[in-house]
Amino acid sequence: MSSVTEITNKKDELVDALLDWYDHHARTLPWRISPEARQGGISPNPYHVWLSEIMLQQTTVATVKSYFEKFITEWPTIEKLAAADLDEVLTTWAGLGYYARARNLHKCAKQVVDELNAEFPTQYDELLKLPGIGAYTAAAITSIVYDIPATVVDGNVERVISRVFNIETPLPDSRPEIREFAEIFTPSHRPGDYAQALMDLGATVCTPKSAKCGNCPWQEDCLAHELGTEADLPVRKNKKAKPTRRGYAFWAEYDGKVWLRKRPEKGLLGGMMEVPSNEWAPSNSWDNIPTPRIPIIANWDLLPGVVRHTFTHFHLELKVVRLNLEEMINLQEGEWCEIEKSNEYALPTVMKKIFVHVGQPLLDL
DNA sequence: AAGGCGGGGTT
DNA sequence: AACCCAGCCTT
Numbered sequence: 001m002s003s004v005t006e007i008t009n010k011k012d013e014l015v016d017a018l019l020d021w022y023d024h025h026a027r028t029l030p031w032r033i034s035p036e037a038r039q040g041g042i043s044p045n046p047y048h049v050w051l052s053e054i055m056l057q058q059t060t061v062a063t064v065k066s067y068f069e070k071f072i073t074e075w076p077t078i079e080k081l082a083a084a085d086l087d088e089v090l091t092t093w094a095g096l097g098y099y100a101r102a103r104n105l106h107k108c109a110k111q112v113v114d115e116l117n118a119e120f121p122t123q124y125d126e127l128l129k130l131p132g133i134g135a136y137t138a139a140a141i142t143s144i145v146y147d148i149p150a151t152v153v154d155g156n157v158e159r160v161i162s163r164v165f166n167i168e169t170p171l172p173d174s175r176p177e178i179r180e181f182a183e184i185f186t187p188s189h190r191p192g193d194y195a196q197a198l199m200d201l202g203a204t205v206c207t208p209k210s211a212k213c214g215n216c217p218w219q220e221d222c223l224a225h226e227l228g229t230e231a232d233l234p235v236r237k238n239k240k241a242k243p244t245r246r247g248y249a250f251w252a253e254y255d256g257k258v259w260l261r262k263r264p265e266k267g268l269l270g271g272m273m274e275v276p277s278n279e280w281a282p283s284n285s286w287d288n289i290p291t292p293r294i295p296i297i298a299n300w301d302l303l304p305g306v307v308r309h310t311f312t313h314f315h316l317e318l319k320v321v322r323l324n325l326e327e328m329i330n331l332q333e334g335e336w337c338e339i340e341k342s343n344e345y346a347l348p349t350v351m352k353k354i355f356v357h358v359g360q361p362l363l364d365l
Numbered sequence: 366a367a368g369g370c371g372g373g374g375t376t
Numbered sequence: 377a378a379c380c381c382a383g384c385c386t387t
Contacts, residue, residue, distance in 0.1 A: 269370090
């Protein structure tokens, strides 16, 4: 039988086993250098690691890959990114979500270029001061880029540690305890590879569902595996149900152009373009939603069907009103945008769904 | 301390 | 449908 003390006493052995596993199973990722290259004295590109880490916040590797490639193709260096317009950055980020990340990314790039001679700080505390870089990302850059020991705790690490030590306290209350154990393990030798190894283990072996314990280098020392509780860990506090909001969007098209407007810089989809709509009102049914006030005098049709989209904390249903203009009358704020160039606008996914709903094909970038 | 903040893959 | 993801920021 294992115990917490026995596991922590074996930490050096466990770290070695994980690094050995990583040497044989490390995934090849566009922003990553191989364990061999690193041990040959090569360091990863700080710009690449930073960019990838911002994109990977609450986002899977599979989703991030193509966006990462688009960014480094369009902006090969942090100087180029800093020189870009925010609207261009948001356009290239469109579809990746959590758009404050893109705004902070651009702000951080300008700050590093203008104030730090285009070089990222090597120290955790200095990285933490930069916009969009929190405890996780600062530790990730410190360890992965500079191979300086820093304790990386992300969702993967939370899961692995919760299982190894059979922590039954629900998240997020268990975070301090998880961090304590994670800090005990953080090695001074190969801290960068260790951090990536632990996250890779969580992403590919110690998965949320159907963990592949047979492939795990820590199988024999994992309390959850010994107790058979791995499928139940980590425990999370219950989440609130998502309400539904409903509203009407107005598709005003004339001569191949559609009227779009930019959303406020802060808040939901901040700084992104949108098809104008009325209020998204919380409601259990369309019966409670008043018939929309049409923004301009024009013939209009209510298109059949509903555009559905789910955000972090609510479901959205939009009905689309098509305005049949007889001349190119401006609505209120906004601009006429060429529909065929929809990929040149910062359109979030819900707005792309509206394009599809009205029968407009979307062009890929 | 709690809640806002996207979107997609997996089960 | 629910869950979760290489979290951060604001209030």
